[in-house]
Amino acid sequence: MKQLANSTMNAASSPLGRNELTSTEVVEVSLLLSRSQINQLANQAHRRGLTSAQFLRQCISTLCQTSAEAV
Secondary structure, three states: OEEEEOOOOOHHHOOOOOOOOOOOEEEEOOOOOOHHHHHHHHHHHHHOOOOHHHHHHHHHHHHHHHHHHHO
């Protein structure tokens, strides 16, 4: 993981899917996925009008919200 210190983004002016990037610290995450997983990810994102990165951020955000509500 690579930290990008002091990276700030304004949620109001950010592209769709980036509204969770409002903290002053952003971390880059690398994933090793199979080609079929990448293709499925891209297809699901495209169906929603999102990039793969936007779709992943949305999925992670939803998972974190669901986990927090269960506590």
